[in-house]
Amino acid sequence: MIEAYEKHVMSTYVPDRVMVKGQGTRVWDADGQVYLDFGSGIAVTNTGHAHPVVAEAIANQARSLLHVSNLYYTENQAKLAQRLSMLSLKGKCFFCNSGAEANEGLIKLARLWGHAEGRSGIITMQGSFHGRTLAAVAATGQDKVKKGFEPLLPGFKHAVYNDLGSVESLVDDQTVAVLVEPVLGEGGVVPATEAFMKGLEELCRSRNLLLLCDEVQCGMGRTGEWFGYQGYGITPDAFSLAKALGSGFPIGAVVAGPRLADTFQPGHHASTFGGTPIACAAALATLDVIESENLVKRARSAGEAFKKRLEGLVGRFEHVVDVRGRGLMLGIVMDRPVKPLTDAMRDIGLLTLPTAENVIRLLPPLNAKDSEFDEAYDIIEECIAELHGISPEDADADSSSEEQSDLEH
Ligand SMILES: *Cc1c(COP(=O)(O)O)cnc(C)c1O
Numbered sequence: 001m002i003e004a005y006e007k008h009v010m011s012t013y014v015p016d017r018v019m020v021k022g023q024g025t026r027v028w029d030a031d032g033q034v035y036l037d038f039g040s041g042i043a044v045t046n047t048g049h050a051h052p053v054v055a056e057a058i059a060n061q062a063r064s065l066l067h068v069s070n071l072y073y074t075e076n077q078a079k080l081a082q083r084l085s086m087l088s089l090k091g092k093c094f095f096c097n098s099g100a101e102a103n104e105g106l107i108k109l110a111r112l113w114g115h116a117e118g119r120s121g122i123i124t125m126q127g128s129f130h131g132r133t134l135a136a137v138a139a140t141g142q143d144k145v146k147k148g149f150e151p152l153l154p155g156f157k158h159a160v161y162n163d164l165g166s167v168e169s170l171v172d173d174q175t176v177a178v179l180v181e182p183v184l185g186e187g188g189v190v191p192a193t194e195a196f197m198k199g200l201e202e203l204c205r206s207r208n209l210l211l212l213c214d215e216v217q218c219g220m221g222r223t224g225e226w227f228g229y230q231g232y233g234i235t236p237d238a239f240s241l242a243k244a245l246g247s248g249f250p251i252g253a254v255v256a257g258p259r260l261a262d263t264f265q266p267g268h269h270a271s272t273f274g275g276t277p278i279a280c281a282a283a284l285a286t287l288d289v290i291e292s293e294n295l296v297k298r299a300r301s302a303g304e305a306f307k308k309r310l311e312g313l314v315g316r317f318e319h320v321v322d323v324r325g326r327g328l329m330l331g332i333v334m335d336r337p338v339k340p341l342t343d344a345m346r347d348i349g350l351l352t353l354p355t356a357e358n359v360i361r362l363l364p365p366l367n368a369k370d371s372e373f374d375e376a377y378d379i380i381e382e383c384i385a386e387l388h389g390i391s392p393e394d395a396d397a398d399s400s401s402e403e404q405s406d407l408e409h
Contacts, residue, residue: 022049057285076280089257095275100131114176127187182228188356189331224300224327249282
């Protein structure tokens with residue numbers, strides 16, 4: 001199988017295990033090794049693997065109507081648009097299939113809105129990530145994503161994240177919108193400050209700009225709010241969703257408030273697969289699970305507890321410099337590349353996501369059990385101790401616990 005993969009799948013990824021099954025917080029590989037999945041397939045399986053409610057909804061919908069196109073009304077799309085709107089901006093939605101495509105939708109929406117005044121410029125952030133299609137690549141504030149794909153789509157400027165003055169200095173009479181991730185995901189799990197988000201809202205109001213949020217990674221309960229922006233008490237004009245929206249079934253959305261709800265008119269934008277009955281069934285079931293299991297609150301409480309525990313690693317291990325994030329979107333910041341650490345964790349059964357070189361990103365399912373957080377913590381601590389040494393005082397504590405476990409044996 002690996003031979004066929006290497007020969008016929010383009011080399012855009014570097015996979016390292018053959019995964020065959022998932023259940024709740026765990027996944028199994030082809031050799032039968034079991035892993036705690038604290039990456040959630042990159043912020044996708046927020047309801048855990050193979051949640052019975054989601055699996056049922058997908059299977060049932062597959063038996064009645066998979067797809068019929070947007071030439072016709074379909075019930076699930078109406079229901080999903082209504083629920084997402086009522087949870088957020090009380091406006092309208094457009095459905096697509098991925099995060100990049102949702103951001104393309106936001107960009108087109110902003111350009112169309114500013115078109116009559118000849119405004120098309122969008123300010124995004126350094127360190128941001130908005131996807132791999134050409135407009136999303138141009139919007140992204142990381143050179144490694146852009147290199148080799150020039151000429152890039154014009155119209156994007158990149159401000160310094162969490163620096164309102166930097167955004168202000170880039171606004172000119174061409175500017176139509178500011179696009180921001182409430183928590184930088186690929187950029188290293190960096191939460192926006194409250195002053196920054198509030199300041200952006202104020203700036204956008206006073207200069208007649210659109211405020212757009214990329215919620216592709218931090219949305220769907222991840223940060224302890226339904227959507228990341230809600231933790232800042234601000235209201236964007238629109239935001240993008242994808243990743244966790246369908247618990248793994250591909251679906252993306254542009255969610256707009258009243259200001260942008262009626263900007264797109266027939267013919268302006270479309271997607272063949274956007275909002276199919278089956279994709280919307282997966283998303284509706286995902287919303288049901290998040291609501292019935294109280295997962296937004298759970299993300300906040302479990303996230304706070306886990307973060308506090310992880311913070312104990314700072315100072316105990318000299319190379320651990322910070323723990324940051326919101327809800328269950330957490331990053332352990334090291335003073336060196338974390339790949340050897342995340343590989344070691346994987347080898348003994350914990351999947352995490354190295355990001356921005358020096359950050360171990362943790363995105364567990366929102367319904368991970370307390371005991372699973374304990375297990376994950378033990379693996380993290382063990383691997384850091386093994387690879388980066390332990391401070392003398394902890395060496396004492398550790399040897400006593402070792403004696404104890406010797407006795408137990
Ligand atoms: C993953 C991600 C995207 C891109 O989503 P795709 O579904 O891979 O196209 C865009 N924005 C953010 C913040 C992301 O994390």
